[in-house]
Amino acid sequence: MNKLLLAVGVSALSPLAFSKPMIVTSISPVSMIVAAISGDRAEIQQIVSSTASPHDFALRPSDLRKINNADTVVWVGESLERFLEKPLENAGKEESSIEWLALKGVELHNFGEDGHDDHGHDDHEGHDDHEGHDDHEGHDDHEGHDDHDHDHDHEEHDDHDHEEHDDHDHEEHDDHDREELTGHEGHNHDGVDPHVWLAPENALILAQAVTMRLVYLDSDNASYYKGNLAKFEKGLEATDAEIRKSLSKVKTVPYIVFHDGYTYFEEHYGLNHVGEITVSPERKPGAKKVAELRHEIEEHNVQCVFSEPQFSPAIVKSLLDGSNVKTAPLDPLGGDIKLNQDAYFTFLNTLSGQFLKCLG
Missing domain, CATH: 3.40.50.1980 (Nitrogenase molybdenum iron protein domain)
Known part of the structure; x- marks a missing residue:
């Protein structure tokens, strides 16, 4: 009888106790940095196919399921992936997402007349050069993306939300960590060059944010994630110097x-x-x-x-x-x-x- 109860208990706990954090990413460079920190301890699901462009992308129903099931969505920002704004809001994932453009310390450039104007976080308003991204709004046609064929449905994660990690004793840090990680401070990124992944120093900032989020989601593997961050920082420094x-x-x-x-x-x-x-x-x-x-x-x-x-x-x-x-x-x-x-x-x-x- 005791063995039966034990088996039932383990079975009931297994979706929470043994499932990996599910991180949904927008594009390949984001996935690369998440993978550097997560290793084999988290599951990564990318939305935009590696052969497609985020500039003219439209979400499919399978992509919306990924967002709904995600523990965290990691994306660049609305000036590149405007197609993610409404779905994140509708799924209640805005605050738990990591928006790269909004992270504290990220070096941003605005699209200027010569394409090389350098501005800080507080100077992103009044730049209409990059109006072409407005085409991302209202994409209801989900056809024409045959190359986007990695539809890995993970219904087993439907109940895998942040609330289930209360036993990690991170409640007192939740609001602070969330603000530090997501940087949702109402920044206006109109006119901002969103290709932040092409600067090694920006990659490190995202790696740090991803590390904090994974430590929060999966505290049992905290030392693993932090160790991967240290390796990433060291490898990034060496690669940068060689290039x-x-x-x-x-x-x-x-x-x-x-x-x-x-x-x-x-x-x-x-x-x-x-x-x-x-x-x-x-x-x-x-x-x-x-x-x-x-x-x-x-x-x-x-x-x-x-x-x-x-x-x-x-x-x-x-x-x-x-x-x-x-x-x-x-x-x-x-x-x-x-x-x-x-x-x-x-x-x-x-x-x-x-x-x-x-x-x-």
Whole structure:
């Protein structure tokens, strides 16, 4: 009889006692940093396919289920993933989410006239340059995303909410930790360049926030998560130093990017970006812009025009028709990188290698 009661007790407790925290992420670079800290102790479910772009993404019902079942949603912010705003609000996940753009200490840039204006957290208002992201609102059509095929339904997590972790004795820290982690202070991020994952210093800040959240959700593995954060910080420092040394050889070589989304990386490593085909990927350049770009290529002796794998290279080929300027893909999302604890380092190395290959 006692054995039967014990078995029933273990069975009843198992969804809570043995399930891993479920972290839902928006895009690949976010998943990379979460994976660096979580290792094999948490489950990661990514919403935007690694081969898709967040700039024109629309959620599907399976994505909404992921959000509803998540212990925490980690995303960049509304200026990149506007499609997540309403679902997070409807699911009551706003306060428990980690919004990268709103984290304290994150270095932010605004889209300025030259795409390289540097501003702090308090100067994000009144910038209408980046209106193209307004297209993310009202996406009710969930078709056309055949490449988004990783629909891992996890109904077993339906009851796996933060309330179930009260036995971790973190009640007195809940409000404070939540404010520190999510940074939901009403920041207006209109006009902000959201590609924060391209700056190593910003990656570390997200890693710290993810560590705090996982320690809160899964205190039994607190030392594991903190140890992974220490490894990440050490690895990030070494990777950054190596990339800085290698890219110093091509710092003065002029180039044009497909869209103005590399400012964080370029300014961190001092690269010579002289133009972009478009500010927002969803906007195709007109004939006037193409003529201006051809003039810039000639005027600045541009050595390379980068395309992106998430978008058709046809415009780049058309732009360079009849010229000897090199072209190469530059992937700001790391779509081909396998997700593991070293994925973010691999991403940075791969991106720097793509620059070197075309500029060297």
